[in-house]
Amino acid sequence: MSTIRIGFIGTGGIAGWHAKQLLELPEVQITALADTSESNRLAFVEKFGLQDATLFSDYEDMLEEGELDAVVICSPHTLHFRQAYDVLDHNLHVLIEKPMTCSSEEAEQLIQKAKQSEKVMQVSYQRHFQPEFLYIRDAIQSGVIGKVTSVTASLFQEWYQLTTDTWRQIPSLSGGGFLMDSGSHIIDVLLWTTGLTPEDVQSRINSHGAPVEIDSFTSIKFEEGAIASLNFVGYAPGWHETFAFCGEEGGIFYDNGTITLRRMGKETIVPELPEPVTNQDKSFIDAILGRHEVLVPGEFALKVVRLSEMIYQAAGYEPLKR
Numbered sequence: 001m002s003t004i005r006i007g008f009i010g011t012g013g014i015a016g017w018h019a020k021q022l023l024e025l026p027e028v029q030i031t032a033l034a035d036t037s038e039s040n041r042l043a044f045v046e047k048f049g050l051q052d053a054t055l056f057s058d059y060e061d062m063l064e065e066g067e068l069d070a071v072v073i074c075s076p077h078t079l080h081f082r083q084a085y086d087v088l089d090h091n092l093h094v095l096i097e098k099p100m101t102c103s104s105e106e107a108e109q110l111i112q113k114a115k116q117s118e119k120v121m122q123v124s125y126q127r128h129f130q131p132e133f134l135y136i137r138d139a140i141q142s143g144v145i146g147k148v149t150s151v152t153a154s155l156f157q158e159w160y161q162l163t164t165d166t167w168r169q170i171p172s173l174s175g176g177g178f179l180m181d182s183g184s185h186i187i188d189v190l191l192w193t194t195g196l197t198p199e200d201v202q203s204r205i206n207s208h209g210a211p212v213e214i215d216s217f218t219s220i221k222f223e224e225g226a227i228a229s230l231n232f233v234g235y236a237p238g239w240h241e242t243f244a245f246c247g248e249e250g251g252i253f254y255d256n257g258t259i260t261l262r263r264m265g266k267e268t269i270v271p272e273l274p275e276p277v278t279n280q281d282k283s284f285i286d287a288i289l290g291r292h293e294v295l296v297p298g299e300f301a302l303k304v305v306r307l308s309e310m311i312y313q314a315a316g317y318e319p320l321k322r
Helices: 015-022 038-048 059-065 077-089 104-117 131-141 159-163 183-194 280-288 298-314
Strands: 004-009 028-034 054-056 070-073 093-097 121-124 148-156 198-206 215-222 227-233 240-247 250-255 258-263
Touching: 004 015, 004 059, 015 028, 015 038, 015 070, 015 280, 028 038, 028 059, 038 054, 054 059, 059 077, 070 077, 070 280, 077 093, 077 104, 093 280, 104 121, 104 298, 121 280, 121 298, 131 183, 131 240, 131 250, 131 258, 148 183, 183 227, 183 240, 183 298, 198 298, 215 298
Parallel strands: 004 028, 004 070, 028 054, 070 093, 093 121, 148 227
Antiparallel strands: 148 240, 198 215, 215 227, 240 250, 250 258
16 A cells, blocks of 8 residues: 555544644645535645545545545544444544543444454553653563552643633534543543553543533543543643652652652662654555554554543533533
């Protein structure tokens, strides 16, 4: 396969980042775009010089007529399952924006469908490729801080203010609020860097009168003995993100991109970070070409979906029934 022909489902927001990274790859052509908004389609074509791409208002027409090898899904969350299933049903590879789906049942069905189709299915959790989080995962896995005993993660963002009157606050499209959206990245980091298995969850949420949850505070007990707290505040004056990974021999602290390593009886250090070698889009293409395995497979993304479900259930919250 000398050239991989890519189609997009959804051309707003995050789709631009995928297009930028894909167009840097010599093996890739973006040949088709599907979006219900004509203005979005045309703006995307103009921005990325895709005048030769075929445009569709219906993604199903694109799958039938687009002559594609793979599809990138950048649509609202609750649409991911049906669209990804249809892509795989057309024997095409698929890259799904986070979250993979809004239920573990749907995620399991997609995993099974990908196995049957023998096509690459990857979920776009970009932090798996970012130096800060690669360092944290490698340090934990190599025992730099000893056995993990606790994790505290907090994300503050003006999400409530910025998403009012958008699909992100429509439960039938978003499948949830701040936790399902930006919070999905934090849950991803927690599970991917530590390898811990959630056992028990307690949670409280506040919607501030919005149609979806905005703030959530969660405590987690893991099978391995560690505990964690996740604090997602979507009603905040700006972005601030922190992680504290504590272990029996030290801790790793992340504060808005800055990392410090502290160990018992030793000086605090700012570690040297690894160089980035790939990203969510390049790794997707490389997996299609057989250069390496799928780096963010559906089996992992399912873990994120399951913990998200556990948090909502612990709070007695059913976003799709609001």
